[in-house]
Amino acid sequence: MLLWSKWKTRYGAERLKRRIDWSGPLPQHVAIMMDGNGRWATRRGLPRTAGHVAGMHAMRETIRFCHQAQLRYLTLYAFSTENWKRPKEEVDAIIRLVHEFMTERTLGELNRNQIKVSFIGDTAKFDPDTRRIMEQAVHVTRFNMGMTVNFAVNYGGRSDIVRAVKTMVTEENGSVSIDAFESRLYTSGCPNPELLIRTSGEKRLSGFLLWQSAQAELWFTDEMWPSFNEALFYQALYEYQCRKVRANS
Ligand code: IPE
Ligand code: IPE
Ligand code: MG
Secondary structure: OHHHHHHHHHHHHHHHHHHOOOOOOOOOEEEEEOOOHHHHHHOOOOOHHHHHHHHHHHHHHHHHHHHHOOOOEEEEEEEEHHHHHOOHHHHHHHHHHHHHHOOHHHHHHHHHOOOEEEEEOOHHHOOHHHHHHHHHHHHHOOOOOOOEEEEEEEEOHHHHHHHHHHHHHHHOOOOOOHHHHHOOOOOOOOOOOOEEEEOOOOOOOOOOOOOOOOOOEEEEOOOOHHHOOHHHHHHHHHHHHHHHHHHHO
């Protein structure tokens, strides 16, 4: 059964891949709101934390196929400033997954694929062990020249904006410009995302990249995050391309 569904996804992905014009408009930066882990689990009679574990596997696969699709930047909304309000056990389980994900094996794979890791958000709120793991991932992948993966953790778009305004006003002696402001956002140095994906059927921004997604195409799927796959990714790319071609014609 599992093999059959894997084969179907692969076949679907290949078919969609062939429909994309690889010399046509494509996003350099895709941002994803990985939503629906809890519902994926409860619908299967499992605890929500099992959904987060499955979500971590989907995230690993997503990084792989985005790298294969030669994407330049991938930003993944993993934990919002609002998510601290969840039960402590759930928050702890999500943080434990950072430890489980950022192993030597994962870092080795990221390095082999020239993938650079970055964290956007206020990481100071995490415990020292978690911060150390995040810093290490950034450090060991810092010279990689391929895709950059930004993990948005304790990220909130409004805090991002307020923080950038504060530093801009202090450092620029009160002078204000779009460039000076953007260079103080967590995403400084990355182009703004051209495509923003949210899974789970919800159609909210939930504080994600509020400034940066001003011109982004939005793409939604009813699939829960653990069920996200390569075929859905290529479908999003294909629809992005159709919208861009239409807009330019
Ligand atoms: C997204 O899935 C993961 C995080 C927010 C950490 P959810 O945990 O929000 O799952 P649902 O939306 O409740 O199903
Ligand atoms: C958004 O999902 C944040 C992440 C995907 C990490 P949430 O499930 O936390 O957002 P709301 O509460 O539905 O807006
Ligand atoms: Mg949710």
